[in-house]
Amino acid sequence: MIKKYFMFTFLLCGFMLFAQENVPKNDGVKARNSNYTAFTNAKIHISPSQVIEKGTLLIKDGKVVSTGTSVVIPNNCITVDLSGKSIYPSFIDIYSTFGVAKPSGKPNPSRSPQYDANREGYYWNDHIRPDQNAIDLYKFDSKKATELQKAGFGVVNTHIEDGIIRGTGTLIALNTKGTNANRILAEKSGQYFGTRKSNTSRQSYPTSLMGTMALLRQVNMDADWYAKGNIKEKDRALEAFLKNKNQVQIMEVGNKMNALRFDKVGDQFNTQYVFVGGGDEYENIKDIKATNAKFIIPLNFPDAYDMEDPFLAKSVDLADLREWNQRPSNPKTLTDNNIDFAFSTYKLKETKDLMPNILKAIDAGLSKEKALAALTTIPAQIIGQSNSIGSLKVGAYANFLITSGDLFEKDTKIHQNWVTGIKNEVSPMNLTDIRGNYTFSLGKTNYDLSISGTIEKLKAKVKSDSTSLGSKISFKDDWMNLTFSTLDTTKQEYIRIVSNVLNVETLNGKAYFPNGNEMTFQAKKKATEDEKDEKNGDSKSKKDEEATDAKKLFPVTYPNMAYGFTTLPQQETILFKNVTVWTNEKEGILENTDVLIKNGKISKIGKNINASGATVVNGKGKHLTCGIIDEHAHIATSSVNEAGHNSTAEVTIEDVLNPEDINIYRNLAGGVTSIQILHGSANPIGGRSAIIKLKWGESANNLLYENSPKFIKFALGENVKQSNWGDNAKTRFPQTRMGVEQVYIDYFQRAKEYDALKKSGKPYRKDLEMETLVEIINKERFISCHSYIQSEINMLMKVAEKFDFNINTFTHILEGYKVADKMVKHGVGGSTFSDWWAYKYEVNDAIPFNAAIMHNAGVTVAINSDDGEMSRRLNQEAAKSVKYGDISEEEAWKFVTLNPAKLLHIDDRVGSIKVGKDADIVLWSDNPLSIYAKAERTIIEGVTYFDIERDAQLRKSIKKEKNELTTLMLQAKNKGLKTKPIEKKVKAHFHCDTNF
């Protein structure tokens, strides 16, 4: 045991080539190796763009000394002849968690939500951890390092993958034979960010993506305030954040939408993040390009689904089928758009999957040069280490691969991976190919030996005359061992042969007989015509196979899913003839009327209009209205509630729009053109809304109204006091309606003081929440308040009056009919459900006559959905007011068009058919209030986003594409490619109380 230990130490010392001079040595003499090593006659890729044929690479002390074709080789140099081989810089992975375990365990085991931080002396939120340094948790992981070496990596930038701000990374050379003294290339290298909370804390905030974004903004502002010396107490997190600012900022976003979202946050604080993407960037490449960000891209291209069970297979969405086909082309698309990107092993199931996936990307059109750059120069450049890693320029670390040929060919092998000048064997370099047919004789017996199989796994057949003899062969380090049975089949006896192969034409060695006799062995190779033919035939059929393999790339649509557009629809000039027009203006409902839309606006209304160049639509028997406006929606968003605090005025739905929600399309099919996406009702002061148009296919930014009126969601009642959240949710203030009032008074009072300080010109800490509340007090932002019972409705009006502003809208407002007179006096509108009730205690007195009573009392009334299903039938919900409360059809129609437009302060642009307003219109097959009416065409600003005939075409093409992709996946499975079991993504409809 002791001996072994010594041996090990000895070996270790032998490898410590760069042991420092100040380290005492007691186990021998101080012997420092300062020899050169030269690699000659290799094809050297100094960088992706600089290649030397038959060049020399000279290294010493772990660094590159020179490269070129006429390198002078010093005397004290070991020369390695690499004829026929290639040299590449080793790879770099800059999104790694190498040697850094993710912190685990949440210290607080209680089931009640936790609102305060665990840590003291740091930022108030536990998920902000810029003070973390990967170096403190780092522990070299030999096993993983070897795995990475085999895949071609020489250096990784590792980090603590935990929290929203995760602190600094560390640059590590994967030198399995060295020590940390020479592995750590940079102690603090890059600052990392993520979108998920820390594992170490149960602190609730933020519960949503929009909360995460708001928090990141506030940290930036607070850091600035701290830097100016305005915070008296020590905050180690903010201090670290300020120190890390000069590092590259790497943010894991995981998908294209998040990249666009966080880029906006970065822009606000002059920070350009490097994004760790999701591989879906090609789906929205223009916007991705516009971020100017560099990307780190995972290579986890999806496997085909196993489509054999048709029952299961039909549940897979077209978008998921397409992914399999399209994702490998992502790197090419990024290249075509001049977006710099690095590859990472992040999200790969196994490190060795790296190269097969890169080959897939190359197959899909990525150039080899760019592939190499994504593994070497670009990551080096991102991390600011271009001079020392990523290329073989003079002075750089001697991190390189010796390969059997072109790195990006299927059969190429990495032989050696040199890291900081130290060799790591990956696969034997000079493997002798002993395959072929031989003859040999032992005594008087003649034998035929045929060696076949792959170089790594040989097969041998031994025959004597026509008798086959059972045999086994192994070949390693030029030593061949062959065992075969003797001719006497009655005995189980074997002849063994050992041969040290120096020349494949003649195998020389010794034979050992069962009786212990030994004999000289010599086998001669015979070349046969058959063999050659066979080889040629093989390569031919292989080529054929590859040719038929040429993959069809399915086109990307906008959005890239069912019902997406291959090219976005364009604005048109359209003349509707002889249609029944619901103007919502004093003209009322006009029969047999013409309407011209042009340049995205309503241009003319009247009889016998002519317009050259306009597409004419015969509207006989049909009805034309403005588009439906839903005052209360939760579709087209990735978050609904930030439930981590009782006030979250700092968050905004505008941050988290999701333009790829199929409900946008379905709402268009129901005649809806504009919606307000409201924050949920998890807290008395919720988040800011987004008011959007349902421009299906456009990116998030293009959905928002220009100069959008500003809104915020407030909420009252059971949801904000968490009545139905279970027994664990009893700690957050407020738990009663009494408390709710005090929350408002407290926040508004503080906002008033904040505003006064701000206006005084004195320095003040910029607070996103207060900024929003000040807007409310200053009548620049409007409240839409989730409300049920009369007492609380009355209360909020009184609070607003106290602070001298008005509530704009009560939404839901199911007991509005009880205080309609007070609402009129206050000047607040009501946006209600047509007939919902009985789902909670507070809706006991909700009645379907609510809209009618409020309307009759003079309140501006809208009917809303709060539901992704009902929103596409809002015309019918409006019609219920005709049934419940005898509202006229003309007025009922306004409940879902003009009135919500008024409540949203967009009635100057939409909400009626009036010359000059936006051409947001719907052509109906019938009276729009009738259950028998269908929207046939839905137009926003002159662009037809839904057309019932086009829809029929789309259905057909979706079916066709799905069938094609299904067939391709079945073929893939037959070819033996990996498949994955069917999984169906499910998306719930969001409501007010959806908790994220």
Add this chain to the structure above:
Amino acid sequence: MKHFKLHIILVALLFASTAIAQQTPAPKQTQAYSIEGATAHLGNGKIIENSLIMFENGKIVFVGSTPMKVARIGEIVDARGKHIYPGFIAPNSTLGLVEIDAVRATKDNDEVGSMNPHIRSIIAYNTESKIVESMRPNGVLMAQITPRGGRISGTSSIVQLDAWNWEDAIIKADDGIHLNWPNPFSRGRWWLGEPATLKANKDYNSQVEELTSYFTESKAYNTGRKTPSHLPFEALQGLIDGTKKLYVHVSNEKGITDAINFSKKNNVKSIVIVGGYEADLVMDLLKQHDVPVLLQRVHSTPNNNDEDYDAPFKLANKLVEAGVLVGLENAGQMERMNTRNLPFLAGTCAAYGLSKEDALSLITLNTAKILGIDDKVGSLEVGKDATFFISEGDALDMRTNKLTNAYIQGREISLESHQTKLYKRYSKKYGNQ
């Protein structure tokens, strides 16, 4: 005497303002009626313009047209310009079993345990529910009160919605047993960090096997001496002797196929598919075995992104065209209060392919047939219960669904509710009624 009257008024006011008492059930029909001039939608696909309908002692005694020279009986009601419909039937409903979704104390729809065929919904049915009375102004006059939960939820009963107590309400007691068919998909346990996606349910076969053996055991029990007694097994006997129907709640193609084969194998006399989102994929099988479908809530979004946006709207038409017997049900989120929208589910089916009269059958005669009560209700035909209503217009369209009179077994019922009372009270407050 004056005082006495005042008392009555005071008591009446008290009731009205506190809204404790629900609508008083109407007394037994003593007076015969002849309704003239309305457009009668019979529920069987037929329509009679300018109709004459006469009913006495709770039964319809004449269905014809006004110009016919027959003697009118009782009081003549002039319904010219109006429409008459048979009362709508809401199958697979939890009306009266839960009052307020969020208040646990009001919930009586879901018993513990997995195999509960012996659990009977009828005894928990609350005739005084505020939600029940709010059905009637929309024409929903009958419902199948159905327990929820478990693998076998229990036994349902069919009631009419104007009664003093559950006994009085019964149209058909213990009409069927409700089985929630195993789902071939299972959802990831997201609270354990698994993705919230649906995957093939590995336990599907064993879950089906569990059911099969349960039915086999029950058969063995019921052919024996039945001691010691086994209440759940005993309850299942009705499925074999045909006194109860088996309502299988299942949506997908594979499940429907397996459920039909299961019921045949186990000698279940009569099976009904409830839900049936993919019933259009197994129409031949449904027809071959005469299996009807109570189609899930028409007003829902498609299950998959790729599906036609109107897939749920046009499904009924597809099935009817193929010859499958279809009714509509409304289970799901906020199902009780939403049941009053049953007529509009049928209206949507009419917008997406069906004729209006065929769409009407989906919530009247078809449902009556499926539930096995078409001898009593479901259409305006002589000999059936006088359970119908008069509307000012097309009752399948919310624009025109306005009831003026409604009758259950000949009794003219109140169309008032907790909600109409509040409406009147607050309209008066603002003087705008």
